[in-house]
Amino acid sequence: MMSYLIAANWKMYKTVGETLEYLEVFLPAVKDLMKIDIMIAPSFTALSSASIKLDAAKKEGEYNVKLGAQNMYYMDKGAFTGEISPIMLTELEVEYVILGHSERRHIFGEKDDLINKKVISAIEHGLRPILCVGETLEEREQGKTLSVVEKQIRNGLAGVEKDMAFIDIAYEPVWAIGTGVNATPEQAQEVHMFIRSLINEMSKGNDEKTRILYGGSVNENNARDLIKEPNIDGFLVGSASLDPNRFYKIITEVMEV
Numbered sequence: 236m237m238s239y240l241i242a243a244n245w246k247m248y249k250t251v252g253e254t255l256e257y258l259e260v261f262l263p264a265v266k267d268l269m270k271i272d273i274m275i276a277p278s279f280t281a282l283s284s285a286s287i288k289l290d291a292a293k294k295e296g297e298y299n300v301k302l303g304a305q306n307m308y309y310m311d312k313g314a315f316t317g318e319i320s321p322i323m324l325t326e327l328e329v330e331y332v333i334l335g336h337s338e339r340r341h342i343f344g345e346k347d348d349l350i351n352k353k354v355i356s357a358i359e360h361g362l363r364p365i366l367c368v369g370e371t372l373e374e375r376e377q378g379k380t381l382s383v384v385e386k387q388i389r390n391g392l393a394g395v396e397k398d399m400a401f402i403d404i405a406y407e408p409v410w411a412i413g414t415g416v417n418a419t420p421e422q423a424q425e426v427h428m429f430i431r432s433l434i435n436e437m438s439k440g441n442d443e444k445t446r447i448l449y450g451g452s453v454n455e456n457n458a459r460d461l462i463k464e465p466n467i468d469g470f471l472v473g474s475a476s477l478d479p480n481r482f483y484k485i486i487t488e489v490m491e492v
């Protein structure tokens with residue numbers, strides 16, 4: 236089986252200085268911890284410093300920590316004021332990119348067709364997309380959870396079904412993000428199981444390397460029960476990843492299962 240992936244999405248929270256302070260504490264804690272894939276997605280402005288810091292650490296020991304970006308545009312270059320291209324990310328040794336996060340969808344109006352272009356571009360550039368999907372509270376209450384998730388996945392991955400091995404998916408119910416109300420393990424498992432069978436069908440069985448992460452109020456107290464579910468292959472953590480000790484605790488909870 237593939238390794239679990241525990242990923243930190245720092246959103247718009249840390250400056251360069253704060254990023255470096257965090258890594259100063261976090262990196263020694265995860266040295267030689269190779270069993271679990273760890274990803275950190277700082278702000279764009281901190282990626283370069285974080286990359287240099289990580290490289291320096293890797294000269295001193297073994298680290299299974301990768302860098303991720305929180306978004307990107309799909310073009311390589313051009314007149315796209317304010318955007319960041321995939322080649323700007325790969326230059327900094329970024330390996331993952333979070334795409335279609337619910338904050339991108341709901342605050343910045345990103346739609347499935349734009350997200351799909353980004354996914355295709357990420358794969359072409361050797362970046363591993365983490366495609367985020369999830370229903371709103373209203374959609375859940377209307378019984379539309381699985382149909383919403385199915386549409387986001389089919390549209391988001393149109394044309395790259397054969398590349399499923401290079402993609403991870405994060406199920407992040409909108410009502411659980413930043414609210415302190417996580418999906419119960421049973422609620423998450425139901426959707427993860429559905430996603431697993433969907434991507435298995437879409438990729439014609441070529442989905443063994445695809446991790447299905449859960450995101451939404453994951454913390455050091457609920458991580459263990461969530462990760463015990465058979466189709467939860469890791470986490471995308473927001474608030475609780477902002478503190479290096481709490482994020483490390485989540486990783487140790489997963490290791491012990």
Ligand code: 13P
Binds near residue numbers: 451
């Ligand atoms: P919280 O962990 O703060 O709920 O955020 C989840 C998230 O959006 C991760 O991408």
